[in-house]
Amino acid sequence: MTQTKKKSRQPKTEAKSKELLVQKIQAGTVIDHITAGYALAVMQILGITGREGDIISIAMNVQSKRMEKKDIIKVEGREITTEEINRIALIAPNATINIIRDYKIHEKTRISVPDKIIGIVRCQNPSCITNNERGIRSNFQVVDRTPVTLRCDYCKRITGHDNIIEQLLGQY
């Protein structure tokens, strides 16, 4: 009894969520394939509070073909920049960015974590020259992409994923 109920129910929910997710926006950005549970973190990195007045839809822990679960964010009226994409890459390395203009996908970018990260985060090592000298930018080699792990070009020490998230999100 319960099983049949579940079975008959499932397509309905799926259809419903699909409808919600593909609902078109006129212009703006759709960020898809965000690591499940990190949509709010991505919002924070983008500085989106919801008080800007733009229409924002967030879906979290949605079933995905490519990943087990994913988060999705749609922001009407705002196109995110390359610099912002780089910041997102550090916490959601599998995300795709769809820039929407006139209800159509104008540009689709699959985030790829670059080989080098310059700036954006600090080296985790307090004795590193990059944390003690004015006018120097942090500079990292990406040594692992899932999750993103960085090796400082100066002190050669590792800055791990947890620390990266902490830095990008502060009190999050």
Next chain:
Amino acid sequence: MSLSVKDLISIADLSTKEIMTILDQADEMEKIVRSEKPSKRLAGRILATLFYEPSTRTRLSFESAMARLGGSSISVADVGASSVAKGESLADTIRTVENYADIIVIRHPQEGSAQWASEVANVPIINAGDGAGRHPTQTLLDLSTIRRSQGRLDNLNIAMLGDLRFGRTVHSLSYAITRFTDRLYCIAPNGLELPAEIVGDLKEQGKEVIETTDLQAILPELDVLYVTRIQKERFPTPADYEKVRGIYQIDKTSLQDVKPTLDILHPLPRVDEIAPEVDATPYARYFTQMFHGVLIRMAILTLLLEAKQT
């Protein structure tokens, strides 16, 4: 002979061939030191030593090397405390000092400082310790001492003894020496073993790392014994320290069954890891190391400064 790098920041930046080039150049330098005629090879060239931490031995070695080659040195003994650097960024100090000198030797407590200096400077930078354990001229002089004494660097049984955890010269040496040998013996008291990260790196490269606390058992196998200082502060109680100190002290008795060609090295200064009675044995190489230190620094100075001319 020349190097592909304009600076000497880390051994990791050098190919094995370049390491050999430097060691060969150091051997050449001995002729200059032994000659009665003063060398003019780097006449008119100025070396600036910029030491933000005191290391008299290293600074003297560089100044001696420069003087042997006919060049001169300028230095600020304690840059950190002098007005030259008060509140000034390292980059600004480098940009100032490079106007006074053709090459700069820097020792600085912050990790990665020497690399940063090399990015800022137009003159070659030599790293004489940057807080991260990179001190390439020390490693090169260790290799040079071993090669000169043993006649080769490959197929040697080399053991490092003492504080392998905090003793930074052994970290750099363990990577460098295993470019030539397949095996490395590590003898350390509990808690002062070679960091797992380094052991992991070496094993990944297919090297055999033999970790033991039993010095006497492996001593007869060894060609080279590299001793480092065990500091009292590393132990929870003075009694723990005393216990370890006794076990790992090298004296004439402990050397009864060793190979006649054994070399004992030590980066110095020593406390009492090696008894003074060992100094007169044919195994003692730690003062020879200091001599090779000057030759290695002469080699580096010539290779970097002469490359710059062309």
